[in-house]
Amino acid sequence: MIQMSTWQRIVVVLTVLVGLTLAMPNGFYTTVERHNDAVAAMEGGAPATPELTADAAGWPGALPSSLVNLGLDLRGGAHLLAEVQVEDVYESRMDGYWLQVRDALRDARDTVGTIRRQPSAGDELKVKISNPAGMAEAVRLVRAIATPVVNLTGSFDNDIEVEGAGDILTVRLSEAEQLATNDRTMQQSLEIIRRRVDEVGTREPTIQRQGERRILIQVPGIGSATELKEIIGTTAKLTFHPVIGRTQNPNERTTGRQLLVPSIDPQEQGTFYILEQTPVVTGEDLADAQPAFDQNGFPAVTFRFNPSGGRAFGLFTAENVGAPFAIVLDNEVISAPVIREPILGGSGQISGNFTVPESTNLAVLLRAGALPAEMTFLEERTIGPELGQDSIDAGKIATVVAFIAVLIFMFLSYGTFGLFANVALIINIGLIFGLLSLIGATLTLPGIAGIVLTVGMAVDANVLVFERIREELKTSKGPARAIELGYEKALSAILDANITTFIVAVILFVMGSGPVRGFSITLGLGIMTSVFTALYVTRLMIVIWFERRRPKTIEV
Template sequence: MKLNFRVIVFAAAILFGVVFSIPSLLQTDKGTKITLGLDLQGGLHMLLGVKTEEAVSSRLKAIASGINHFSEREEVLIDGLTADDESVRFTLLDSDDAPAMDKMLAGIEGGKVVHDGESYHVSLTPEAVLKTQKQAVDQAIETIRNRLDQFGLAEPTVARQGVDNILVELPGIKSAEEEQRARELISRAAKLELMAVDEERKMRAYTMTPAEAARFGDVVLPDAERAGGKYLVREIPILDGSMLTDAQVAFNQNNQPVINFSLNSEGAQIFGDFTGKNVGNHLAIVLDGQVYSAPVINERIGGGHGQISGNYTVEQAQDLAIALRSGALLAPIFMLEKRSVGPSLGADSIQASLIALIGGFALVFVFMIVYYKMAGIIANIALVANLFLIIAVMAMFGATLTLPGMAGIVLTVGMAVDANVIISERIRELLYQGVSIHKAIEEGYANAMRAILDANITTLIAAIVLYVYGTGAIKGFAITISIGILASMLTAILGTHGIYEMLETRIAKSKNVSLWFGVSKKKAAA
């Protein structure tokens, strides 16, 4: 026997597979392990709805904020700027500013502008309304997925269902505390707004009705820290969380967690301009409709940095920072359906899948030995190595194993041995023709290579398409199939070829092709 590079690579692959599979197979405390999906370990299943009509209202408020900033920057005098669920209204005080205002309004995508003299009415076209509603659902899916990824959940499923519903599956959520924390993180709007306090009427915050506040272009918001506390702020925000670029947890001088946030260049400019013109006034930091603080502006604040303080625990501050970083929801979401998947379902699924896997593996294992003799044993070694490699690679990348994923492993067992069947049959055909052992092995692999590559590459392409366009469990199936294909090509083509090269001299000396390849002596003699 002599070593060759193929055997060395094959041995290294087996060693890699065994080492990285042990944590998953033995469920050790150390090492990276495969994460079980919702269908195998249980968890939380939710169906969420999106209030898309409120996304339109938020879009109109953003337009109003832009008009307000434009008028202050360009010194265009306007009055009565208000925004409701259908439109933005304001009055232009100087008709000479009409060309500049018209040019600015013309740049609003999907905007519909109607004005009668100096009275302006800005709304969205029906097409823009539909686009905004669709964007609200798309953005909610992306935001929820980002939040859950940063939360640390492995392979959560977040997918559109129907027109404006979202399916969320969270494997591993078992306790009521974990469920509550995940639900709050998902549903939190995390809408950050910087709003000006109405300095002239702020003392009337406790007596002014919402309707009366609206007549002055104001809104009454509750204090997040003081029960019963209220603030009277301007309805149109100075800027919102869409200009936020980062949010991180820090600690103040009292060692209490706070959240430091940063704004983009546009937000920093608006923030700096406003604080420079309003020294001595109050700036309200509003999060999800509640005022967390309203500090006095002592000087112009440049750089686009701010801080949110509150009575948080460290965990709450971390979750809020995650929600801010991942972006505010354009529209609120609400629960349509919630279902906890118990671990007993997972245990039954695992048991059924293991029976199928072990049963299929055993039948293939026995068939290969009976039909191909020693060649079958070599193929079985490659098959075992293939299973270890699949588990190891999935564990190394922290992949989630779902029930379809286990089905993919079962299917891979048959696919992995298929390459060895093709190779063994090509070798046997050449042995029947009376060629030497060396020539039969080399030409057998050469002749089988095209068929093996064609079959595996086409299957791999299909698996990639499933992964790109599939969701949830379909991705799990595609991942296991893809890993299995690549592993089988390594073990079947490279590994077994190396073993044959190592044993070639012994096979030739024995002259017992029946023992090594299951070749019929009568056919070989003929």
């Protein structure tokens, strides 16, 4: 006798109800999206304006509010392919080594004589010693400051290579250290870009490394590629320097430990500041930065240092009351206030004729930190929302056509049992969207293709069951026994077919990227929901129908 226990029926019904409830917000996408944005804004400290309050109240808080995120090809947005100039980091590394080399040779002046740094390529450090006879000792001392680098084979290499020729000592990064530096630079760039993009509240950005030094950035919902470049395309290197003087001469001569930096203040057009090269504090010492307004009501940025930066800044301002100091952003002086009193609280304010969007973006950049190296944008595209809407419309048409064709085929082929399969197919689509919403997946155009494929595959299991039931009816078995055997004997074929397809979906997800992953996610989820609806949902409907009708014969 075909039957299902009470607990099995309850589990199936509850699973279907939960899945359809999770999918329901996608039927009111715009309303729920506004609700989510308003709630997130107010939780982030935004004032509860009437517009935000109305949007937050537009969807009941007791209902699920998770949505299927739309990818770049559906929502529109910006696409960038950037190349990180990792060589920029080598020069700063050499500057750091110069201090160590100087200290190592200073105690051996009797042997090597005086030392002086020489002009050199960015990835090298050249030091001239006055006593060439002491070159061997100089090489030995500098090699002693090298540190080991573990490579992929597990062996150890030094981070620097040292050689001497005549009176010139040359220090350069070893190949192992260059590879390690490149990897660290790329990882840091990825993390900083991700933080900057997340700060502006975009949905499901794609930020991933491609090759050795390239980064792919795709951000749905952003206005243009230019806007995205403004957010991530600057290094946002913030430093605070003592001011030595000012000049109108762009060719003013300075010493080796001084900088000549232009001012971007419109009231100081053509003015250049002479600054000490070594900054008092840098943007790395910032703990927080927020957009604000100054005492005159103009947009500004307030900042707060971490404890070590706050102590250094407080000590400097206490010793230099009445003297100016320069706030330098990306090699431009944005403000040069006079220290009127010690700033001991570890916080301050940057003002420089900003607009509100500029102050907001600057705060985002400062919070995220400085990019370790410059980026060159090799490819940029802006995908308008109308193109995304065209993709959605095309996907809808394809899904509806496939859906209707399958429904008609199943009804004409299997009659009442085909209607059961059609109801299960509708539930199956709802469960797919419920799972996508639950895991926060991103739906792309290839993902829609995966759903269309799932529509065709979803009834495959039902076809196997129904055909098996037909075969059992031909052996003069009763309808109840034929249905029972149909599900039992078709089970192995259903599991074999779907498990192998699911393995392919997993391989596509692991080995693929971007659109391929979008396809594999919907395909994999569709396989799971298809097996569930075919084996349990249709069976439950047939059991309930059979218990009420008690037919003596059935036609499949």
